Amino acid sequence: MCSLTPWVFHERDASRTSVKQGAANFATFGRQNEVAQEHHLAAEGTYDWVISNCARERLDPNGMGAGIWREADAGNIPQEEATLLVRAMLSAGLDSTIIAIGNTLSLLSQHPRTVREGAREPEAYEACN
Numbered sequence: 326m327c328s329l330t331p332w333v334f335h336e337r338d339a340s341r342t343s344v345k346q347g348a349a350n351f352a353t354f355g356r357q358n359e360v361a362q363e364h365h366l367a368a369e370g371t372y373d374w375v376i377s378n379c380a381r382e383r384l385d386p387n388g389m390g391a392g393i394w395r396e397a398d399a400g401n402i403p404q405e406e407a408t409l410l411v412r413a414m415l416s417a418g419l420d421s422t423i424i425a426i427g428n429t430l431s432l433l434s435q436h437p438r439t440v441r442e443g444a445r446e447p448e449a450y451e452a453c454n
Contacts (some may be wrong), residue, residue, distance in 0.1 A: 343415075346371040350416050351423050379411040389414060 349368030352361040377383065384390040390411040397407040433440050443450055 342371050342374050346375055347423060375412055375415060376408060379408045379415065381407075384411070 345364075345368045348364045349371065352364040355361060379390065381391070381394045384394070393402065393410050393414075394407050396402045397404045402410065
């Protein structure tokens with residue numbers, strides 16, 4: 326079984342750093358106002374952290390990121406692009422996760438009756454598991 330998570334983070338603050346990087350990535354999609362600037366300032370230094378964690382030796386050997394490096398070793402991907410491709414997977418994963426969580430919370434807040442029904446009868450939603 327292959328790991329879908331390509332990173333093996335060793336730092337204690339990995340989740341804080343990745344959240345800062347994700348917020349800065351996400352902030353590039355909207356107006357470049359004060360909020361966006363705050364996210365970009367808070368993320369200073371995270372770019373180097375992300376790039377260092379996309380290095381071959383930092384990846385889960387069974388993960389998708391390591392698979393990119395194997396393709397580079399086989400000559401199917403230029404070696405100099407492997408780190409950038411792994412980084413693109415990280416950014417895409419953060420952005421899609423942020424959007425999915427945001428949309429889920431928005432829909433739940435707009436349909437409180439459905440939330441109450443689900444809490445009373447969770448077995449009715451087993452197909453979602």
